[in-house]
Amino acid sequence: MINPMIPVLLVVLVTGISATSNTCPENCKTLVTNETSCEMIPVSCLNIDKLVEIYSKCHYGANVTFPYTYINDCEKIIPPKCLNVQSRESKCMHCFQMEEQYFTVKEPNYHTCNPKSSGPDRYVTVQCEVNAEVICKAPRLFKRRVTCSFTAGKSWTTALILSVTLGGFGADRFYLGYWRCGLGKLFSFGGLGIWTLVDITLIAVGYLAPYDKSLYIYT
Numbered sequence: 001m002i003n004p005m006i007p008v009l010l011v012v013l014v015t016g017i018s019a020t021s022n023t024c025p026e027n028c029k030t031l032v033t034n035e036t037s038c039e040m041i042p043v044s045c046l047n048i049d050k051l052v053e054i055y056s057k058c059h060y061g062a063n064v065t066f067p068y069t070y071i072n073d074c075e076k077i078i079p080p081k082c083l084n085v086q087s088r089e090s091k092c093m094h095c096f097q098m099e100e101q102y103f104t105v106k107e108p109n110y111h112t113c114n115p116k117s118s119g120p121d122r123y124v125t126v127q128c129e130v131n132a133e134v135i136c137k138a139p140r141l142f143k144r145r146v147t148c149s150f151t152a153g154k155s156w157t158t159a160l161i162l163s164v165t166l167g168g169f170g171a172d173r174f175y176l177g178y179w180r181c182g183l184g185k186l187f188s189f190g191g192l193g194i195w196t197l198v199d200i201t202l203i204a205v206g207y208l209a210p211y212d213k214s215l216y217i218y219t
Helices: 003-017 025-030 049-057 070-077 154-168 172-176 179-187 193-204
Strands: 046-048 061-068 089-093 103-107 123-130 141-147
Touching: 025 070, 061 070, 070 103, 070 154, 103 141, 154 172, 154 193, 172 179, 172 193, 179 193
Parallel strands: none
Antiparallel strands: 046 061, 061 089, 103 123, 123 141
């Protein structure tokens, strides 16, 4: 005789979310409002039918329609427009295989990478969590190697304006974090104008980036 708990355990292992509780999870209560669109309702609010069976038959990467019902205790917070929506499309794959727009970086460690590099240090291993509304195979929390992409708030426009107007006094270099070079420009009057012209060109083409290797904000 098959243990009745086996299907339940399989669902938990596949999704990372309990399928048996009739109590609405805090994650669902926190994220759902009357303005929430139906496709953005968290998976934790749902009882997904035949989940294990669907994953056992689907082809990797294929679009799959998952039928579901809402957890009883969650129905009172689900927007009325969504109560009749009982299916969602997602891809047949593990959470860690999802494209970057479907997960959030939880613990960025960007100081160890270089977004301007073309070598191995262009990538960094980070802790990620798949977005709450995405249906995928567990675990929902995972590590992944992603492209280094971070900014410290330095504006390319501001840097260029400073270089054109006050570059002779090293203002552009100070702004970007190169304070030693900034002092050099200040006391040499922008290298008698030559250094100033060079920096204007380097900033204009994006070659001279912030000292911390972060990316510009283009505004």
